[in-house]
Amino acid sequence: MINWLRRLVYYHVMEEADSTIEKCLILADFFIDCALKSKIIICFARCCIFLWAMCLHLSAAGQSPEALAMMRNGLINVQDADPNIVVKLMYAEADNFVGESMYGTLREAMLQPEAAEKLTVASNNLKKKHPRYSMIVYDAARPRKIQQIMWNKVKGTPKSRYVSSPKRISMHSYGVAVDVSLLDENGLPLDMGTPVDYLGELAEPRREQEFLKSGKLTRKQIDNRLLLRNIMKNAGFRSISNEWWHFEACTREEAQRKYLPVDFF
Numbered sequence: 001m002i003n004w005l006r007r008l009v010y011y012h013v014m015e016e017a018d019s020t021i022e023k024c025l026i027l028a029d030f031f032i033d034c035a036l037k038s039k040i041i042i043c044f045a046r047c048c049i050f051l052w053a054m055c056l057h058l059s060a061a062g063q064s065p066e067a068l069a070m071m072r073n074g075l076i077n078v079q080d081a082d083p084n085i086v087v088k089l090m091y092a093e094a095d096n097f098v099g100e101s102m103y104g105t106l107r108e109a110m111l112q113p114e115a116a117e118k119l120t121v122a123s124n125n126l127k128k129k130h131p132r133y134s135m136i137v138y139d140a141a142r143p144r145k146i147q148q149i150m151w152n153k154v155k156g157t158p159k160s161r162y163v164s165s166p167k168r169i170s171m172h173s174y175g176v177a178v179d180v181s182l183l184d185e186n187g188l189p190l191d192m193g194t195p196v197d198y199l200g201e202l203a204e205p206r207r208e209q210e211f212l213k214s215g216k217l218t219r220k221q222i223d224n225r226l227l228l229r230n231i232m233k234n235a236g237f238r239s240i241s242n243e244w245w246h247f248e249a250c251t252r253e254e255a256q257r258k259y260l261p262v263d264f265f
């Protein structure tokens with residue numbers, strides 16, 4: 001860069017000046033010109049930074065403080081990734097197994113970018129197969145403090161096997177797990193045989209065939225679960241054997257290696 005500048009100055013001066021004074025004047029003129037140009041460049045850079053800051057401000061407008069805190073840690077709002085995805089966080093309302101709202105003002109489903117990207121693929125594939133159906137997210141990134149509250153509620157009861165101990169950090173706390181279902185053309189949840197977050201055996205995919213035979217689940221309910229599972233698995237998610245609504249975007253080892261748990265609120 002310096003050599004390039006030297007060469008530029010040399011040719012500029014030597015080609016156009018005859019006397020030493022004239023050379024000095026041309027040289028001074030050259031540096032004044034450079035200074036003015038650099039001011040223009042600085043001014044242009046400042047405008048770019050200002051516009052970028054405005055874009056950031058506008059994209060953050062309307063987001064809850066909890067969502068903004070997660071965004072600063074690299075998570076993204078799934079509805080920013082795909083506005084077709086419906087979000088209704090079950091732990092932001094009192095109608096959940098704990099019986100109280102635990103999410104403060106958080107109403108956004110936040111995920112690590114790789115999980116949000118896979119969910120967008122799943123949503124697009126659903127729209128191709130059933131254009132009037134939509135995905136609904138009931139839970140996504142879950143701070144560890146909330147996991148502790150949930151654990152305290154079920155600890156020592158048979159329901160404890162449906163809730164991760166805070167010692168073994170939940171995949172939700174890494175921002176890579178999502179609780180989802182499907183909405184029909186009227187915006188109503190498809191019948192999956194149990195409500196989401198039903199803490200009982202009827203929610204377990206591993207026992208679906210047994211419950212089909214005993215009549216506790218219908219063929220249609222199982223087909224609806226299979227539709228959800230296929231859509232999610234084809235997008236790269238992994239299912240689990242005891243909750244039909246829970247899916248993970250990577251293995252626990254990968255999550256531990258790549259991410260810190262969501263640990264603020």
Ligand SMILES: [Zn+2]
Pocket residue numbers: 139172177178179245246247
């Ligand atoms: Zn879950």
